[in-house]
Amino acid sequence: MRFDRIIQGGNVVTPGGSFVGDVGIVGEKIAALGTSLDATGAEVVDARGHHVIPGVLDVHVHLELPFCGTTSADDYRTGTRAGARGGVTTLIDFAIPYAGESLSDAVDNWMKKAEGKALIDYTFHVCITRWQEHKDQIAAMVERGFPTFKEFMIYESEGWQSDDRALFSTLEKMKEYGAMLLVHAESARVLDELIARHHTPELMKEYGARLHAITRPNFIEAEAIERAVRWCEATGGQLYIVHMSTAEGTDIVRAAQARGVPVLAETCVQYLVLDDSVFGREDGHLFACCPQLKTPADSERLWQGLKSGEVSVISTDTCTFTREQKAMWEGDWTKIPMGMPGLETLLPLTYTEGVLGGRLTLDEMCAKLSTNPARIMGLHPRKGAIQVGADADIAIIHPTRTITVRPDDMETNADWSPFEGWELAGFARTTLSRGEIIVDDYKVVGQAGRGRWLPRASAGLAAASAASAPTATAALVPSTERAAAVTA
Ligand code: URP
Ligand code: ZN
Ligand code: ZN
Numbered sequence: 001m002r003f004d005r006i007i008q009g010g011n012v013v014t015p016g017g018s019f020v021g022d023v024g025i026v027g028e029k030i031a032a033l034g035t036s037l038d039a040t041g042a043e044v045v046d047a048r049g050h051h052v053i054p055g056v057l058d059v060h061v062h063l064e065l066p067f068c069g070t071t072s073a074d075d076y077r078t079g080t081r082a083g084a085r086g087g088v089t090t091l092i093d094f095a096i097p098y099a100g101e102s103l104s105d106a107v108d109n110w111m112k113k114a115e116g117k118a119l120i121d122y123t124f125h126v127c128i129t130r131w132q133e134h135k136d137q138i139a140a141m142v143e144r145g146f147p148t149f150k151e152f153m154i155y156e157s158e159g160w161q162s163d164d165r166a167l168f169s170t171l172e173k174m175k176e177y178g179a180m181l182l183v184h185a186e187s188a189r190v191l192d193e194l195i196a197r198h199h200t201p202e203l204m205k206e207y208g209a210r211l212h213a214i215t216r217p218n219f220i221e222a223e224a225i226e227r228a229v230r231w232c233e234a235t236g237g238q239l240y241i242v243h244m245s246t247a248e249g250t251d252i253v254r255a256a257q258a259r260g261v262p263v264l265a266e267t268c269v270q271y272l273v274l275d276d277s278v279f280g281r282e283d284g285h286l287f288a289c290c291p292q293l294k295t296p297a298d299s300e301r302l303w304q305g306l307k308s309g310e311v312s313v314i315s316t317d318t319c320t321f322t323r324e325q326k327a328m329w330e331g332d333w334t335k336i337p338m339g340m341p342g343l344e345t346l347l348p349l350t351y352t353e354g355v356l357g358g359r360l361t362l363d364e365m366c367a368k369l370s371t372n373p374a375r376i377m378g379l380h381p382r383k384g385a386i387q388v389g390a391d392a393d394i395a396i397i398h399p400t401r402t403i404t405v406r407p408d409d410m411e412t413n414a415d416w417s418p419f420e421g422w423e424l425a426g427f428a429r430t431t432l433s434r435g436e437i438i439v440d441d442y443k444v445v446g447q448a449g450r451g452r453w454l455p456r457a458s459a460g461l462a463a464a465s466a467a468s469a470p471t472a473t474a475a476l477v478p479s480t481e482r483a484a485a486v487t488a
Contacts, residue, residue, distance in 0.1 A: 001032060003042040005435060010047025010396060013054065013366045014386045023052060025392040028434035032388060045430060045437070047396050051362060054370035054386050055089025055120075055393030055433065056347050059377050060242055060266060060315035063093055064113050067158065067319065068337040069328065073413040074320040076117035080451055081411040081444045082344035084119050087395030087428040090374075090383050090454065091343070094150055095124040099159065103128070103137040107146065111453065118451030119444070120433050121383075121393075125150045125182055129159060131166035138173050145455030147179040147378055147463075150242070153224050154188045154290075161188060167228060171237030180238040180376075180460040185224035185249070186291055191216065195334060204331055209284040211333045212292050213276040221291055222248035229253070233261045238460030240376065241265040243317045245291045247301035254310040262461055264376055266313035267302045269349045270340060274418060275299060285329050286416055288336040289317065303359050312372045314350055316342030320414045341414040345405065349419065351397065351426030375464035378456035392435040395428045403427050403442070411444060 003024040011020055012033065024032035024042070061083075064075040074082065083091055093114075097106035103126050110124050125148040126141050128134045138149065151162035151170060162170075167183065174181050194215040198207075207214060225241055229252060232239035241253060244265045253265045270289065275296050278287040287293060305311035319339025329336040350369060354360040360368070374384020382391055402423040403409075407416055431439035438446025457463075 001026075001038070002040070003031060003037065005045060006037050006039050006042045007045045007047050007052055007394065007396065008039065010050045010052035012052045012386060013362055015371060018363065023386060023392070023394065025435045028391055030386060030388055030390050030392050033386070045396070050396045050398055050429065052386070053087070053362070053366050053395050053397065054384055055395055055431065056087050056369045057090040057092070057373040057377070057379065057384060058083060058088050058316050058318065058343055058346055059092040059313060059373045060268065060317045061091045061093050061343065062317070062319040062339065065096070065319060066098075067339070069335075070321065070325050070337050072319045072339060073322050073325065074318065074341065074343075076114045077448050078411060078413045079318065079320075079343055080117070080119040080122070082341070084431050084433070084438050084444055084446060085411050085428060085442070086344040087347040087397065087426075087431055088120060088343055089393035089395070089431065089433045090121045090379065092148070092377060093122060093124050094127050096127040096160065097129055097134070103134055103141050104144070107141070107144070114451065114453070116449045119438060119446050119448055120451045121454050122451055123454040123456065127151070127160065128162065128166065128170060131162060131169065135169065135173075138170070138179075139177060142177045142179050145457070147177070147456050147459040148182060149174070149179060150182040150184070152184040153228070154184065154186045154191060156188065164227070164231065168231045168235060171231050171235040171239060174237035174460075175235055178458040178460070178462055180240055182240045182242050183228045184242055185221060185228050186216070187220045187223045190223070191220050199334065204333070208331065209288060209333055209336070210279040212288050212336070213279050216292050218246045218248050218294065218298070221246045222252060225249045225252050229256045229261060229263050232256070232263050233259070236262065238462070239263045240460070243268045243271070243291060243315070244302070244311065245271045245294050245298060247298045250301050250305040250310060254305065257310055264312050264461065265305075265310065266315050267306070267311050268315050268317045268342070269346050270316075270342065270418065272299050272302055272314070273349050273353050285333070285336050286323070286326050287340065287418055288333065288338050289319070289340050290338040306360060306368055307364070312368070312376060314346070314368045315373070316346050318342040320412055322413065322415050340418050341412040344410055344412050345417070345419055345424065347395065347397070347428070348403075348424035348426035352402075352424045356425060376460065378459040378463045379454060380464070383454070392432055394432045396430040397426050398429055400425055
């Protein structure tokens with residue numbers, strides 16, 4: 001077979017295990033895997049001494065999002081460049097309808113944000129923000145290639161909040177359409193009450209940004225996850241808990257999966273590597289995101305949940321704000337634009353802290369960053385694995401070479417980084433997207449606008465099972481609970 005490009009001599013991570021050898025590419029696809037592929041006429045990418053891993057899917061991203069009285073600072077140009085530098089080859093953003101808009105309008109708006117700017121492939125989760133208006137539009141969105149929906153249990157002031165009626169009824173529809181509901185789980189009314197009790201000039205002066213953590217004790221997330229899981233169990237609709245940050249939430253998800261409830265969970269890398277001690281720093285307000293960073297014990301439980309399987313995916317919840325935007329808080333934590341940059345450092349952080357830190361194997365990292373998200377979001381086998389027939393979306397990383405995180409050197413529009421000064425391995429030396437080199441020698445070389453929208457047919461455990469060999473599906477959920485969860 002003649003190849004257009006061969007990635008030669010690297011440690012290639014596939015769903016069936018790793019081998020030292022070659023990846024042969026024809027056009028946009030992986031055409032062969034082997035130990036000494038014929039390179040005649042092919043462009044050779046030397047990967048000796050490197051890991052060759054599937055391109056990362058960051059399935060929780062907000063680019064150019066109007067939020068908290070401003071607009072998040074990474075758009076599709078800078079956000080996708082940042083992703084590529086960090087080995088991300090696919091992202092999923094959230095299309096949110098604003099006043100009077102339909103689900104379809106929201107998707108049209110987000111398509112426009114991406115067009116001409118995206119360097120990597122993308123699609124969107126569709127946010128249901130007004131149940132009565134949006135409920136009859138769900139089927140058409142599935143038909144249009146969007147089988148993942150999102151509801152927020154908080155954010156009344158943004159006009160995004162869903163109540164139990166919406167959650168329950170949407171989950172019913174998810175079951176009917178083979179679709180999946182993503183939920184931001186925090187308990188709105190108790191959170192409102194705790195914020196109101198602490199919103200005094202005296203307390204704000206005394207505690208500053210620490211009030212962000214003080215007003216969101218772990219039970220705020222745990223109660224909401226418990227409730228969403230209850231509606232999931234009652235309806236049989238596929239549920240996916242986004243940005244899970246607590247040990248309690250992880251325990252609830254594990255117990256539900258053991259009962260055969262069709263619930264999946266993601267965490268974000270910031271909840272694994274940072275904790276709420278940052279709010280005591282002079283610049284602690286920069287770290288405000290929603291939900292907020294928790295304690296080292298929560299991080300520990302989340303790592304454990306990744307290892308044992310109840311946490312299926314690591315994402316970023318990228319929602320970048322500059323120092324100037326963050327300064328809008330003026331000492332009142334309720335006014336901090338919530339979110340942090342993340343796309344560029346997802347893989348380096350997970351590799352350095354997870355794999356080099358001895359918490360995950362390289363194979364497990366690839367499952368959490370690539371294969372599981374692709375399966376769960378209905379993008380497998382096109383995305384998420386190095387295997388014949390898949391898109392040639394690949395990251396080549398050096399096993400130990402580190403780069404110091406410096407905002408000035410980064411592609412993100414953020415003028416700060418939560419990880420400034422950290423020495424991280426795992427930045428992409430080379431990133432390929434559909435066979436094309438878009439990062440070379442750690443620099444972005446691909447063109448804006450080459451990224452494509454990715455239509456999908458279904459999502460959740462059912463889609464994952466249908467698209468995968470049984471051994472591959474095994475990585476999604478803990479082995480003891482696998483049978484129950486997959487058949488639910
Ligand atoms: O702080 C965050 N996460 N901002 C984005 C909105 C959300 O809740 O995901
Ligand atoms: Zn959220
Ligand atoms: Zn988010």
